[in-house]
Amino acid sequence: MKYYHRCLLGLGLAGSLQLASCSSTTTNDNETMTTEQTAMEQTSGDVHSFAKPAEAVAKHLDLDIDVNFDQKVLSGTASYLIENKTGTDQIIFDTRGLQIEKVYLGDNMEETNFELGDEKEFLGRPLTVTIKPDTKKVTIKYKTSPDAAALQWLSPQQTAGKKHPFLFTQSQAILARTWIPIQDSPGIRITYSAKVKVPKELLAVMSAENPVEKNDSGVYTFEMKQPIPSYLMALSVGDLVFEKIGPQTGIYAEPATIKAATYEFAEMDKMLEAAEKLYGKYRWYRYDLLVLPPSFPFGGMENPRLTFVTPTVLAKDRSLTSLIAHELAHSWSGNLVTNGTWDDFWLNEGFTVYFERRIMEEVYGKDYADMLNVLGYQDLQNTLNDLGADSEDTRLKLDLEGRDPDEGLTDIAYEKGNFFLQNIEKAVGREKFDAFLNKYFNTFAFQSTDTDKFLNFLRTELIKGDEQLAEQINIEGWVFSPGLPDGFEAPTSMRFAQVEEAFQSWKSGKPAAQLNTKDWSSHEWLHFIRMLPDGMSQQQMAELDKAFNFTNSGNSEVLAAWFIHAIQNNYTTADQALETFLTNVGRRKFLVPIYKALAATPEGKQKALAIYAKARPNYHAVSTVTLDEMLK
Ligand code: BES
Numbered sequence: 100m101k102y103y104h105r106c107l108l109g110l111g112l113a114g115s116l117q118l119a120s121c122s123s124t125t126t127n128d129n130e131t132m133t134t135e136q137t138a139m140e141q142t143s144g145d146v147h148s149f150a151k152p153a154e155a156v157a158k159h160l161d162l163d164i165d166v167n168f169d170q171k172v173l174s175g176t177a178s179y180l181i182e183n184k185t186g187t188d189q190i191i192f193d194t195r196g197l198q199i200e201k202v203y204l205g206d207n208m209e210e211t212n213f214e215l216g217d218e219k220e221f222l223g224r225p226l227t228v229t230i231k232p233d234t235k236k237v238t239i240k241y242k243t244s245p246d247a248a249a250l251q252w253l254s255p256q257q258t259a260g261k262k263h264p265f266l267f268t269q270s271q272a273i274l275a276r277t278w279i280p281i282q283d284s285p286g287i288r289i290t291y292s293a294k295v296k297v298p299k300e301l302l303a304v305m306s307a308e309n310p311v312e313k314n315d316s317g318v319y320t321f322e323m324k325q326p327i328p329s330y331l332m333a334l335s336v337g338d339l340v341f342e343k344i345g346p347q348t349g350i351y352a353e354p355a356t357i358k359a360a361t362y363e364f365a366e367m368d369k370m371l372e373a374a375e376k377l378y379g380k381y382r383w384y385r386y387d388l389l390v391l392p393p394s395f396p397f398g399g400m401e402n403p404r405l406t407f408v409t410p411t412v413l414a415k416d417r418s419l420t421s422l423i424a425h426e427l428a429h430s431w432s433g434n435l436v437t438n439g440t441w442d443d444f445w446l447n448e449g450f451t452v453y454f455e456r457r458i459m460e461e462v463y464g465k466d467y468a469d470m471l472n473v474l475g476y477q478d479l480q481n482t483l484n485d486l487g488a489d490s491e492d493t494r495l496k497l498d499l500e501g502r503d504p505d506e507g508l509t510d511i512a513y514e515k516g517n518f519f520l521q522n523i524e525k526a527v528g529r530e531k532f533d534a535f536l537n538k539y540f541n542t543f544a545f546q547s548t549d550t551d552k553f554l555n556f557l558r559t560e561l562i563k564g565d566e567q568l569a570e571q572i573n574i575e576g577w578v579f580s581p582g583l584p585d586g587f588e589a590p591t592s593m594r595f596a597q598v599e600e601a602f603q604s605w606k607s608g609k610p611a612a613q614l615n616t617k618d619w620s621s622h623e624w625l626h627f628i629r630m631l632p633d634g635m636s637q638q639q640m641a642e643l644d645k646a647f648n649f650t651n652s653g654n655s656e657v658l659a660a661w662f663i664h665a666i667q668n669n670y671t672t673a674d675q676a677l678e679t680f681l682t683n684v685g686r687r688k689f690l691v692p693i694y695k696a697l698a699a700t701p702e703g704k705q706k707a708l709a710i711y712a713k714a715r716p717n718y719h720a721v722s723t724v725t726l727d728e729m730l731k
């Protein structure tokens with residue numbers, strides 16, 4: 100993730116001991132596991148869930164909820180089909196901030212006992228339900244709290260249309276439990292169906308098979324027939340319309356946004372084709388996007404069948420669509436083959452970044468993908484600097500025990516993960532590596548995986564005892580060691596070489612207006628802005644601004660990068676634009692570095708606090724949790 104996080108606790112000895120045991124591996128079978136085996140592996144190995152899936156595990160959820168915008172509450176029932184594996188007399192769900200009213204067993208709804216355990220910071224409370232050895236169905240009647248962290252309730256003023264309220268969820272990493280009582284671990288998969296009642300003027304959509312238009316009843320039903328982990332549970336309600344792009348793809352957005360969105364994402368069908376060509380058939384039927392209001396805290400979220408996406412990528416020139424390639428790629432890496440715990444987050448994100456760049460290369464050419472690699476490498480360097488290259492949090496295999504996973508999930512998983520896979524590709528050649536990845540996705544489809552399982556697969560399928568190859572691939576250096584391995588060659592880009600040339604001539608005195616910036620995309624501009632030195636004069640800032648109109652750019656990436664320089668150089672011409680940006684946009688990746696730059700001086704901090712006081716109601720909890728801590 101391209102944001103900085105609030106605090107990283109050091110990891111103690113326990114971390115390194117565990118590491119030692121992790122790196123010792125044995126080869127094993129790589130056949131498709133049976134459902135039974137998968138379920139067996141659903142142990143409570145996840146330190147971020149109270150569930151004990153090896154004893155009793157949920158298999159299917161039937162959700163029946165009412166969406167109340169006045170009270171900001173979801174209420175109804177979560178009814179589970181369960182498997183009691185050991186004949187135990189209890190099943191445990193995760194909850195956080197939920198009011199549990201009643202729990203029933205079976206089709207005849209016999210009331211049963213339940214207990215909510217002590218509240219643990221960010222984990223919430225275990226809900227322990229008394230069951231019988233033959234219990235098949237558990238129905239939980241519950242209500243969410245108005246400040247449920249997954250939910251953002253927007254007033255009409257906070258939407259594009261300004262007429263209707265809006266709701267969306269963000270469940271990853273462990274927030275699903277704030278809107279559904281659920282076994283909230285990525286190692287547990289469920290199918291689901293849902294019935295959602297909303298105000299009649301609004302449409303509801305989920306990470307499932309979706310309606311394409313409103314109906315008169317305001318009641319919508321959904322079905323997700325493929326088993327998914329809880330962090331992919333998603334719901335949004337608003338004044339939404341649908342427009343198709345290709346036969347299998349389309350866009351949901353507010354009426355005021357739909358036109359801009361269909362233009363921007365017109366190439367999503369091509370991306371889907373490219374992805375299928377690379378790693379096999381898309382397994383989720385439709386692939387649609389939901390364009391959210393600007394307070395959405397992420398760039399994108401890979402909710403199956405319906406990626407949630409920030410409107411800040413609507414740049415009018417299709418220049419920020421690698422984000423769509425990224426979320427689409429998660430349909431294989433993440434949604435199909437899932438990290439079993441958050442310690443293995445790199446298996447989701449590193450693979451996805453690698454895959455994203457391959458899709459972009461396929462559709463836009465190698466020069467284009469090279470630019471993304473270089474920008475990603477810069478992000479990685481920044482994260483390494485922030486965390487310290489020796490930090491244990493810079494290993495691919497993480498140890499997040501005792502911490503909110505949201506804090507430990509950094510750019511390391513994304514970019515170091517990507518460069519590790521690119522390194523393997525280089526060592527074995529693209530053809531072999533692609534065949535290997537295809538086999539990996541097929542072998543582990545609809546299952547959870549972990550670092551050891553992947554490494555075993557890598558050893559048996561690719562390395563096959565070749566010591567020289569093993570040395571080149573350097574598992575120990577990439578996966579279990581901090582920083583970047585010795586000998587790693589940083590990526591380069593031809594298109595950026597031209598940017599560097601232009602930058603050098605500006606530095607040697609050539610007027611900005613005379614630089615050759617023809618046909619630059621947002622990536623070239625971003626590279627240029629990132630190269631600008633510290634301590635520029637007002638005159639230099641004004642010259643650049645006059646020549647390139649950065650302060651009024653319609654491109655969110657360009658704006659966010661420029662504001663950092665404006666803040667550091669006290670370039671007050673940008674103040675108004677900065678304030679407008681911060682009060683509209685809730686994307687954490689932009690907010691955190693900007694507020695951080697502001698907070699670096701006493702005057703800046705005053706400014707930050709004044710803006711934050713006004714802007715905070717527009718941000719999702721995912722962003723305010725980080726910013727509250729930072730601006731304390
Ligand atoms: N799955 C992530 C978003 C996420 C990660 C949410 C961890 C909560 C916890 C999504 O696929 C993602 O990576 N989004 C990026 C964009 C991407 C192009 C790097 C983002 O939102 O910045």
Ligand code: ZN
Pocket residue numbers: 425429447448451
């Ligand atoms: Zn991702």
